[in-house]
Amino acid sequence: MSGKQKPNRSLEELFEYAMAMEREAARRYTQLSDMMAQHNNPEMADFFRRMADVEWLHVYNVGEIRREVGVPENIGKAKPGLGLDGAEVLDVLDIHYLQHPYHALTLARQHEERAVSFYTDLAGSAENEEVRAMARRFAGDEEAHVRELDRWLAHYPKPEEGWDDDPDPPNELE
Template sequence: MAANKLGRFLVHSVELESQAQERYLELAEIMAGHGNQPVADFFRRMAGEASLHLLEVTRIAVGVQLPQLKAWEFEWPEVEGPETTSYDAVYHQMSLRQAMLLALDNERAAEQYYRYVAHSTDDPETARIANDFADEELSHAASLQRLLDNLPPDENRQPDDKGPQHRRRSPWKLAWPPPLPLFLAPECG
């Protein structure tokens, strides 16, 4: 059954990175269409990072039986994977700083998710890999924070009346810890 837990964890990791990559590419296209090239370029960069993570997870999953899950069978703490930017959090005139803050939130949410899996599973291999992924996400968050620290502050930048208000998400703020994913639940006799 430990292989089943590892497989379910890895399929969640593949989906998490796939969703992040897809969303960042969508957002890059939207921003480019609105002429917000610095943010479009940043979202493309983040899509590239997600693509590298996806390749890493795929490499680790070689030889592991991955279950075929339907979209509604994934167990996330929110509607989408922890590293997926909400459409509600983006608007066409957002600054590079605001885009980086969203990405920082995503990296931290992914780190929390992986750390939670690592501490919740009774399978040592799943815990080890989840901790490795959490450490990697923490490193990415630290890199983004360093970039943000060197970026000039936004001067009175507010969304206009034509777009949604910019809302950064608060990962798992309302329900922490989230319900234990079934694939982590201890096995019954």
């Protein structure tokens, strides 16, 4: 996140960022579910729908923590420059229409690890002690998400070579 503003000045700013990041991840998984449905990949459409549900649960959990520590609920949208396309949000360009759950889980895991790194770095660099403490807590939550994805990955073997071969690929608009 070099060169981007970090939410290190206040708990309000940190929660604003965390809520926005989790919401954007949930929206992106919903978008990916819709994309997979359009490409007639129902297994992945269902998978991404479940991932969106998990991310909405994370939104709820961050909201609960916010209420627990007494940070006001009138938090608006994330401020420009917070880099929400970073940490937890998958890029649609990284998704292949024939991919398997293994691929999506691997990508999701990489992004959760980026969230761990973001919060760990913030915990080490924030000037505000409350922000450092909450960043450590969020890093721990993200580490738990990584472990959960590892458990899911254990159920999905890596696909064999040629998984992306399609004798009749979709036409691209020019």
